[in-house]
Amino acid sequence: MTPPPDLTRRQFLTAASLLAGTAALAGCAPASASGSTAQTLQFWHLLSGGDGVTMSQLLDAANAAQDAYRIRPTVLAWGTPYYTKLAMAGAGGRAPDIAIMHATRVAGWAPGGLLDDWDLDRLAELGVDESTFPAPIWQKGIVGGRRFSVALDAHPFVLMFNTDICDAAGVLDSDGRLKPASTPEQFLDQLREVGAVAGGHALSYGYLGDGAQMWRLFYGLYAQHGMAIDLPVGGEMGIDRDAAVETLMFMQSLLDGEIAAAQNDYGTAIAEFATGESGMLMTGVWELRTMQNAGLPFDATMIPTIYGTPAVYADSHSFVLPHQADADAHRRDLTYRFVADMLQGSFGWAEAGHIPAYLPVTESSEYAGLLPQAHYAEAAEHVVYDPEAWFTGSGSNFQGEFGAAVQGVLLSGDDPGAAIDRFTDRVNTLLAQPNPADPEGRWQ
Known part of the structure; x- marks a missing residue:
């Protein structure tokens, strides 16, 4: 070159x-x-x-x-x-x-x-x-x-689960694997069964002040609708608003104070699961060593495919x-x-x-x-990455912009449609700006 x-x-x-x-x-x-x-x-x-x-x-x-x-x-x-x-x-x-x-x-x-x-x-x-x-x-x-x-590698966002708690809740199959849930209602029912046995919550999920955590769960579930977000250079974000709103509403339903704490940051969620106080944890595979060092009886799997298309957020x-x-x-x-x-x-x-x-x-x-590890290896075939644009990716501001737009939905029940509209407006503003690496648009 x-x-x-x-x-x-x-x-x-x-x-x-x-x-x-x-x-x-x-x-x-x-x-x-x-x-x-x-x-x-x-x-x-x-x-x-x-x-x-x-x-x-x-x-x-x-x-x-x-x-x-x-x-x-x-x-x-x-x-x-x-x-x-x-x-x-x-x-x-x-x-x-x-x-x-x-x-x-x-x-x-x-x-x-x-x-x-x-x-x-x-x-x-x-x-x-x-x-x-x-x-x-x-x-x-x-x-x-x-x-x-x-x-x-791929390092996806997965579901870890305490095998002792989940076994007592009756949500494991004969091989000790988590029984499949194929709809949002089935997964919520499964979580409620786990919550009835766990000492704390059914699920640990930390999101406060952490746009990456909100985005990881959102985009994986959104992609399960068989859709992707499109970010055309100089255009407007292509997003299915109905699917996005449905995804946010499901995330909101998890944070009812019983299934998962209504307000949890990342570190608190990790500690809750690591000390055996919850039955499941949504996190990245990079926390595997943390749980192994905690001496926890646990397994891991892809987050259930509840919207039809297997998909898992990863980088x-x-x-x-x-x-x-x-x-x-x-x-x-x-x-x-x-x-x-x-x-x-x-x-x-x-x-x-x-x-x-x-x-x-x-x-x-x-x-x-x-x-x-072998129990979630299939995730590599179903990974979805950030939608492609000059301003997206790990360590960028894109995921923070998403968190700023939607945290109120998870924290205090704000209107999810209005949150998606705020996010859309902000992304469209970024799309109108040229890629600093390609100001003349030669790579469009």
């Missing part, structure tokens, strides 16, 4: 526009390569806590398994600080060899030249192609007909090639080998709760015995 002559300046302006209003950029230069060898690859990621420990273990294993490269990781703070520094590194053409990015952020970055695209032939030579990924995950990495990301940690003004061909080839090695060795990533994107891992007999 040959950049136009003004690319460096345009990339810098792109990065500055995308990140306007964020923290100051002091100290954002990429790690120095001084003293490194051609085989040392710089890898930036934003994984901390348990995920960070697991990633360190995977990198140690990758380094020890071969002699061609050594990975030098740099860990930056999640969210705006990470994306600020990565954007500025790409804008200057002095980026790391490889980085982790949420799949939902890629569409807003690729048009501005902040990322380099992948060579599909080279990936295929290393055993990485369309046949080795679930269809929705593979497709998500394509922008403008070119591949800009390669997913390591993916994905490998990207931040733009380099003069990429070294040998180092770039080693980077491809590293990504292939990580995908093929991602069973350890599954142990942390994430669903590996690489099908030979999730289809293995070893993975089939990994519980509860």
